[in-house]
Amino acid sequence: MTQFLSTAPYKGTRDFLPAEMSVRTQVFSKLYAVIESYGFERYDGPLLEPVELYEAKSGSELVNEQLFTLTDQGGRRLALRPEMTPSVARMIAANAPQLAFPARWYSHPNCHRYERPQKGRVREHWQINVDVFGSESLEAEVEIFELIHDMLCSLGAKPSQYEIRANDRVLAHSALRTYARIPDESLGKVMRVLDRWEKYPRDVVLKQLGELGLDSASITACEELTAKDFAGICAVAAPEDVAKSRLATILNSGMTNAAVRFDPLIVRGLDYYTSTVFEVFDTNPENRRSIFGGGRYDNLTALFSKQRIPGIGFGMGDVTLMDFLSGHGLAPAPNAGAQVVVLPLSPATRTPLKEAAARLRRAGLRVTTPHEDTQLGKELKKADKCGAKVAVIIGEDELARGKLVVRDLRRSTQREVAREDITAAVLAVLEHVD
C-alpha cells in the first residue's frame, strides 16, 4: 500500500494559488506604487539571521517562544526572521557611511513566528516594512502618518473605515512616573497590563497591577490615566517630558492634517520603541482589531555601531490587511491569466495560429493557444472558464481569404478581420469589455 504524503501546507503557512496570488499582487502593487511615490526605495535581506539579532531588543516572549530556530552545521544558532526591523537596522548600520540620510527604505519580506494560528495570525506572513532612517525631524512621523493614509486610500478604504491611534512612550512613561508614582523598572510591565484595559474586565486589570507590586494609590492613578485624553495626559506628565514628546509636539502644533487619534492605551510589545508608537485599527464592528502598527526606535543601530541613527517605521502584514479589505468589500477580483485565446480549427492552421499569437503577444497581450487539437466548442468553454475575453479563431475557409475570426466571448459576437488587423480588432474588444 502506498502511503501518500499530505497535500496540506505546514500549519500556519499558506499556498497561494493563482487566483489568490492575483489578488495579493494587485493589492501590494498598489501599495508599492504609493510607497515609491514618496521616494522610498525597496531592499531585501536574508530569511535567516543569527538568533542574537533578536535577543537584544525584540522582547523575551518573542525570542523564547515564537522564534523558529535552527542550528547550522557549524553550530551557529539561526532564526527565521520574525520581523524585518532588526535586519534593516543591521543593513543601515553596515552601510551608513555610503548612505544619504534620511534613508527611506521599504521591503516586503515573509516573516515567521511559531504560534497557534487563529484569525489574523499565522506562522508565515508577508509584511510590508516601511522605515525612515536618520531623521530626528518630527516631519518623519508626519510623513509616515500621511503615507499610511495614502496607502489605505489607494486600496479604496475610506477614512471612516480605519483609525490611526498613537501614543508616545516618553509621554506615557512620564505620566506613569509623576502621576502614578511608578518606578522606572516597572514602567514596561505596567504599560503591558494597561494595554489590556479595553479587553479585560476592570477588576482583572486592577488585580494584575496589584500583582506588579503597585499600591492602591498607584493603581487608582493608573486607572485614572486610562480615561484621560491627550490634554489630560499632558497636564499630569512632567512639563519637560511633554516638551520632549514627539507626538505631543506634533498634535499640539497641528503639524499634520493626517487624522491621528491620541490613545494612552497604545503600547506595542516590542522593546525597542523609544517614543512614538501607533497602531491602525479597523473600525468594522465585526473586526475591531489592530491591522498593523509601528513606531520610532532611536537606538536600534546601537547594536551594531557607535553611530546614532534613529528610525521610524511600520510593518503591515498581509493577513490582517486582507481581513480588513474583505470586511469592507475592498478585495479586488482575481485577474485571468490569459486575455486572449487563439484557436485552430484544424492541424493545418497551426502556423498561422502561431503567427497570430506572436503578433498579439508583441502588442503586450496575454495569449494562450491549445496544445492539442480538440473540438472548438470545448475550447471556447475552457477559454471562458479561464476568464479570457477574446477568442481568435483560425479556420481554413477564412484563411483562404486572408481573414481570421475575432470573437467577443462576453457578448457572443464575432467578426472577420484581415490577418494584419487582428491586434487592433482584439484591442477594440478588450477595451469595451474592461
Place this chain on the structure above:
RNA sequence: GUGGGCAUAGCUCAGUUGGUUAGAGCAGCAGACUGUGGCUCUGCGGGUCGCGGGUUCGAAUCCCGUUGCUCACCCCA
C-alpha cells in the same frame, strides 16, 4: 501551553430515537450538438464517513483515544 466547535464525494453540505445498498447541489467526464462556449436535457465516474480502539446482532450516528482544521485564551508583528 489552555479551552470550545468541527471532520461524510474534488467543493459546499444533508444523513431521523443506531438499522442493512450513505444522499443532494455544484464541479468533472461523455453524449444530444464532429466550424462556435455560457442555457437545457440524458447518462457516467467518484466516498477506507479523518485515523485507531470500544459498546452492539448491527455504528457515519453512541463512548474513549488520537490527528487535523478552526475560533478564542496566553502573547503579539
